[in-house]
Amino acid sequence: MEDKNKVTVRIYGQEYIISGDMPREHIMKVADYVDRKMNEIAVALPTTSTSSLAVLSAVNVSDDYFRAMEENESLKLKNIQLDKDSKHYVQLWDEAKKNFLQYKEDAQSSMEHRDQLQRLFNEKTVEISQISGKLKALQEEYDALCRKNEALLERMKAQEENKISNSSIVKELEAKCRDVESSFFDLQMENIQLKGELDRYKKMME
Numbered sequence: 001m002e003d004k005n006k007v008t009v010r011i012y013g014q015e016y017i018i019s020g021d022m023p024r025e026h027i028m029k030v031a032d033y034v035d036r037k038m039n040e041i042a043v044a045l046p047t048t049s050t051s052s053l054a055v056l057s058a059v060n061v062s063d064d065y066f067r068a069m070e071e072n073e074s075l076k077l078k079n080i081q082l083d084k085d086s087k088h089y090v091q092l093w094d095e096a097k098k099n100f101l102q103y104k105e106d107a108q109s110s111m112e113h114r115d116q117l118q119r120l121f122n123e124k125t126v127e128i129s130q131i132s133g134k135l136k137a138l139q140e141e142y143d144a145l146c147r148k149n150e151a152l153l154e155r156m157k158a159q160e161e162n163k164i165s166n167s168s169i170v171k172e173l174e175a176k177c178r179d180v181e182s183s184f185f186d187l188q189m190e191n192i193q194l195k196g197e198l199d200r201y202k203k204m205m206e
Helices: 024-044 050-205
Strands: 005-011 014-020
Touching (some): 005 024, 024 050
16 A cells, blocks of 8 residues: 655645645645635735634635536536537538548549530531531432433423424324325326226227
């Protein structure tokens, strides 16, 4: 078992031997505190007896003690609240960090998606450009075919007109041919009649 510390101290002009488990420095600090309190009260109340000063000092020291206890309790409560607040802020920080990491991941994913869309856009732009070139060529070919078709329609129209004109000429020629045939037939009949008459004249002359 350890020996207790014995310290000789002076309180309000008198020496006392104090023994305790605390270190010598601590015991002397407590004695100095009590001595200071008694001297402060003695200055304020110079006619007060030593025993009264001791009691008043004990009351003041007790008051200081309980104030310190209350303040310590208040500090404990504040410390508990600060600990809760710190845990809450740590939780908020963890959530914010998690949200930031998620945002960073989403931003990275969005950038990759944007780059992919940009590549697709560029590919479609090239494809549209190629299709536009083909469409332009087809449009020119279509315009050429339309011009050819118009020319053919004009030729067909001219040929149709010529056909109609030729048809009327053929009809006219056919009519003239019929007239000629009719005249030829009439001439043949007249020739036959003339030959008959000639034959009669010959017989009559014989």
